[in-house]
Amino acid sequence: ETGVTQTPRHLVMGMTNKKSLKCEQHLGHNAMYWYKQSAKKPLELMFVYNFKEQTENNSVPSRFSPECPNSSHLFLHLHTLQPEDSALYLCASSQEGGSTGAEAFFGQGTRLTVV
Amino acid sequence: EDQVTQSPEALRLQEGESSSLNCSYTVSGLRGLFWYRQDPGKGPEFLFTLYSAGEEKEKERLKATLTKKESFLHITAPKPEDSATYLCAVRRRGAQKLVFGQGTRLTINP
Numbered sequence: 001e002t003g004v005t006q007t008p009r010h011l012v013m014g015m016t017n018k019k020s021l022k023c024e025q026h027l028g029h030n031a032m033y034w035y036k037q038s039a040k041k042p043l044e045l046m047f048v049y050n051f052k053e054q055t056e057n058n059s060v061p062s063r064f065s066p067e068c069p070n071s072s073h074l075f076l077h078l079h080t081l082q083p084e085d086s087a088l089y090l091c092a093s094s095q096e097g098g099s100t101g102a103e104a105f106f107g108q109g110t111r112l113t114v115v
Numbered sequence: 116e117d118q119v120t121q122s123p124e125a126l127r128l129q130e131g132e133s134s135s136l137n138c139s140y141t142v143s144g145l146r147g148l149f150w151y152r153q154d155p156g157k158g159p160e161f162l163f164t165l166y167s168a169g170e171e172k173e174k175e176r177l178k179a180t181l182t183k184k185e186s187f188l189h190i191t192a193p194k195p196e197d198s199a200t201y202l203c204a205v206r207r208r209g210a211q212k213l214v215f216g217q218g219t220r221l222t223i224n225p
Contacts, residue, residue, distance in 0.1 A: 004158075031211060042119075042215040043159070043202070056212065090158050094211070102147045102206055104213060106158035 002026055004107035006091050012113045013081065021076040021110045023091030031096045032074040033104060034066060037088040049074060050096060081114045088112075117142045121203050121216035128193055128223050136188040136219045138203030148186050149213065150179050151202040159202055193223045 004025045013019050025032060034046040048056035049068040063085075065077040074091055088111050092104040120139045128134055140148065147166050151159035163172040165181040172179045176197065178189040188201055200220045204213040 006158075033211075035213075042217050043204075043213070044215075045212045048211050050211075058212070088156075096211065101164075103149055103161050103164045105161055106151075108158045109156075111156065 004091055004093055004105055006089075006107035006110050008110060009108065010111045010113075012115060013078065014115055015081060015083070017081075018077070018079040020078065021089055021091075021112075023074040023076075023107055025072055025074075025091075025093040025105075025107075027093055027095075027105060029093035029095045029105075030071055031094045032068060032071070033092040033094075034074070034076055035090040035092060035106075037090060037109070039087075043090065046076075078112075081112075083114050086112055086114045117205060117207055117214045119203055119205055119214055119216035121201075121219050123219060124217065125220040126222070128190075128221070130194060130223055130225050131192050133189070133191045133193070135190070136201055136221070138186040138188070138216055139184060140186070140203070140205045141184075142205045142207050142214070144208040146206040146208045146210070148181055149204045149206070150186070150188055151204065153200045153202055153218070155200075162201075190221070193221075195223045195225050197221065198223045 007022045032049045035043045037043045045058045047066045052068045067075040088109045090109045091107040094104040122137045150162040153159045163179040168183045200218040202218045204215045
């Protein structure tokens with residue numbers, strides 16, 4: 001496996017369900033992110049993790065709960081979602097601390113539909 | 116607040132017809148400006164990073180340029196496989212958040 005891998009690629013869940021999205025990066029990076037891409041809206045940052053520590057929460061509702069057990073894995077736990085939470089959820093990673101780089105590399109995303 | 120505006124929203128070209136996509140931005144201290152390509156149902160694919168005004172980067176038929184207020188993605192003699200949505204994003208110095216534009220949906224007709 002190379003790059004950033006997300007599973008599942010597609011997920012349909014009811015509003016009372018609990019599910020988790022998984023992300024794994026094989027790039028040796030030290031930062032990981034969750035972004036949300038809704039129809040007709042730009043990508044928006046949800047969470048930032050550096051060396052497994054959450055450093056940014058972009059005012060995300062508590063029904064989204066991230067977990068980062070190590071610098072290669074990131075989860076997004078979902079519970080009691082609303083239909084408006086249907087979107088493409090993208091995981092990304094980057095290498096922080098250098099003077100160049102700074103670009104983020106994205107996974108293929110999980111297409112989430114809440115019914 | 117950092118902002119990115121891309122134009123046009125959609126662009127349809129004939130194969131071989133060169134053109135440019137625009138990304139206008141405002142940011143307090145630019146760390147980098149990034150271009151990505153996104154195919155339907157997939158994640159953004161990294162293309163270029165530009166760090167300072169005057170910088171240019173090239174990859175195959177694509178060339179990205181940067182001024183203090185905008186960036187252009189020039190596409191020369193495009194092919195149908197260049198059809199995709201092109202995203203522009205900026206990152207402020209000292210921050211990790213990428214601020215994205217709405218994207219330009221590019222269609223190249225054979």
